[in-house]
Amino acid sequence: MKSKYYRTKIDTEKLRKLHDRSNVRGFFRVIGHFAALSLTGLVFFKCAEIGWWMHVIAVLFVHGTIFSFLGYAGASHELSHNTVFKERCANNFFLQITSFLVWTNPVYFTRTHTVHHRNTLEHDVDIEVPTTKCIAIFKVLVTSVFDVARLFRTIKVQWANSRGIVTGPAADLFPPENTQLLNQLKTAARTILIGHFALAIIFILNGYWQMVFLVTLGGFIGNGLPNLLASAQHCGMKMDSGDYRESTRTVLLNPIFSFFYWNMNYHVEHHMYPGVPCYNLPHLRKLIASDLEPATNGILGILQAVREDRKARKQIGDCALQAN
Numbered sequence: 143m144k145s146k147y148y149r150t151k152i153d154t155e156k157l158r159k160l161h162d163r164s165n166v167r168g169f170f171r172v173i174g175h176f177a178a179l180s181l182t183g184l185v186f187f188k189c190a191e192i193g194w195w196m197h198v199i200a201v202l203f204v205h206g207t208i209f210s211f212l213g214y215a216g217a218s219h220e221l222s223h224n225t226v227f228k229e230r231c232a233n234n235f236f237l238q239i240t241s242f243l244v245w246t247n248p249v250y251f252t253r254t255h256t257v258h259h260r261n262t263l264e265h266d267v268d269i270e271v272p273t274t275k276c277i278a279i280f281k282v283l284v285t286s287v288f289d290v291a292r293l294f295r296t297i298k299v300q301w302a303n304s305r306g307i308v309t310g311p312a313a314d315l316f317p318p319e320n321t322q323l324l325n326q327l328k329t330a331a332r333t334i335l336i337g338h339f340a341l342a343i344i345f346i347l348n349g350y351w352q353m354v355f356l357v358t359l360g361g362f363i364g365n366g367l368p369n370l371l372a373s374a375q376h377c378g379m380k381m382d383s384g385d386y387r388e389s390t391r392t393v394l395l396n397p398i399f400s401f402f403y404w405n406m407n408y409h410v411e412h413h414m415y416p417g418v419p420c421y422n423l424p425h426l427r428k429l430i431a432s433d434l435e436p437a438t439n440g441i442l443g444i445l446q447a448v449r450e451d452r453k454a455r456k457q458i459g460d461c462a463l464q465a466n
Contacts, residue, residue: 147262148385149414150430160418160426167421168227172236175217175402178208183356190352202355203286206363211402213244213361214251215372220404222252225419244361245296245334247303249327253315259416263381263389269311274381276451277373286366293362303331367399374444375409378451386413392427392437393444400424410434 152160182205189197212218221237224230241248258270285292302309306324308316316324338358345353355363371393380388393407400407408423411430418426427434438444 150433160422163228203364209360210365210368212240215368216404220420247330249330271376276377276448282366282370289362289365300331300334394437
């Protein structure tokens, strides 16, 4: 871990106010996200009932995209920081729900994400972001439909976790002697696997096949936009830097995308002050903007960064800027 990361200095009183957590604003985030999913789910049901199958596909894409933002490129990420609500129990309650819905083990993520913040883009240390190579646009397009590969990969990983097995670099974070941590990991994985398969069976037996797509498989549909935004957080940035302005990217998005992304597009600000709730990040940006690089502007700006990253790698070799 680097001895010190650069953070833009802020007046102590202003910083204290930025750290204030609001249950009202937290519930607004959660309720707003689930209300949108309820709306798209209802439209999906109606279109399927009428037989408007082209509309069914379009609505399912929108639903899946919003659903995917419940994961660690959105809701679950922020809830894992315990900053959305005042009470830790409220943050954890909704973290368990959102993590379950997107088939992601919160015990695993919390462990690796802590390392990511403490050792952002450090070679052989930052397990969460092992490479700064930008996501391929082809992958964005493919995962915008239905990410079959990730579904099977997720089942495989959760099956291993359910038996207390962690493979790869993250294995060191789950030592065999820490039985309490391994039991938590196993319980979370078993809950995900048993819970989703049970729900799928219940949905099918009761004639609600639509719910299999809306809930059981929701986190694997329309992943393209969340994947692109998640990659943009650090892709093409500088490894082994003690300055978040060099290792992390902020992207200015429209209010709708920012809402479902839980303001994680303000990523430089989030890394400088991870204790600031997501709904206060835009204000934090305004306070320290003069000390930051200009933000990437929208999806087109991200695509331009991806093209520049690809061009640079072709010039100096694809292995450049990679952590492993």
